[in-house]
Amino acid sequence: MIRFALSTLACALLVACAHRTVPAPTDAAAGTAFFVAIEPHCGKAYEGRLVEGTAPGDAAIGAERLVMHVRDCSEDRLAIPFHVGTNRSRTWIVTRRAADVVLAHDHRHEDGAPDAVTQYGGATRGPADSTTLEFHADAATAAMIPAARTNIWTMTIEPGVRFTYALRRDAEGRRFRVDFDLTRPVAVPPPAW
Numbered sequence: 001m002i003r004f005a006l007s008t009l010a011c012a013l014l015v016a017c018a019h020r021t022v023p024a025p026t027d028a029a030a031g032t033a034f035f036v037a038i039e040p041h042c043g044k045a046y047e048g049r050l051v052e053g054t055a056p057g058d059a060a061i062g063a064e065r066l067v068m069h070v071r072d073c074s075e076d077r078l079a080i081p082f083h084v085g086t087n088r089s090r091t092w093i094v095t096r097r098a099a100d101v102v103l104a105h106d107h108r109h110e111d112g113a114p115d116a117v118t119q120y121g122g123a124t125r126g127p128a129d130s131t132t133l134e135f136h137a138d139a140a141t142a143a144m145i146p147a148a149r150t151n152i153w154t155m156t157i158e159p160g161v162r163f164t165y166a167l168r169r170d171a172e173g174r175r176f177r178v179d180f181d182l183t184r185p186v187a188v189p190p191p192a193w
Helices: 002-018 032-041 058-062 139-144
Strands: 045-053 066-069 077-084 087-096 101-107 120-123 132-137 152-158 162-169 174-186
Touching: 032 087, 032 152, 045 058, 045 162, 066 174, 101 132, 120 139, 120 152
Parallel strands: none
Antiparallel strands: 045 066, 045 174, 066 077, 077 087, 087 101, 101 120, 120 132, 132 152, 152 162, 162 174
8 A cells, every 4th residue: 555655656746747847047147149149249340231111210311321339348238339320329238137138228419418318228028048139118118208118129140140120119010120241340430428
């Protein structure tokens, strides 16, 4: 009787262990693949082209020289200025946290003073250890820019090939995408501030 009870218990434990699900990692490794892939490009700048733009002003942006400059890199933070012609007011700030990665759009005036609309963006949801990161608009962004409450920004890096920055707002059919050629670094002037 004891042998039967022990063998039944052992079988039950084996079945329970076999059906156990392992939760997704939520440690400090969020975004590691993305940060590792972009690291060789730190300090370099790359020219891009508008691939998709559905808003009225997007064509004017696409007509300008578009340059991303992977200017500041650390283990958990990237600052990537995005130049549109001579306008150097935009910088993407990408920050790794324990369980996610955050994107903030830092907009400044020529003297370096913050713009009235700045620091908007969002965070990844779910596992973020990939070379493609999707940032969903956060509550602060929705309060600052109500139309952007459903924004999803995407950054993708194909190491040594291409970096893509994109925006989509599905409810309105809004799309914006710029691809940057990582095969040919370009010169950029030093930061103004």
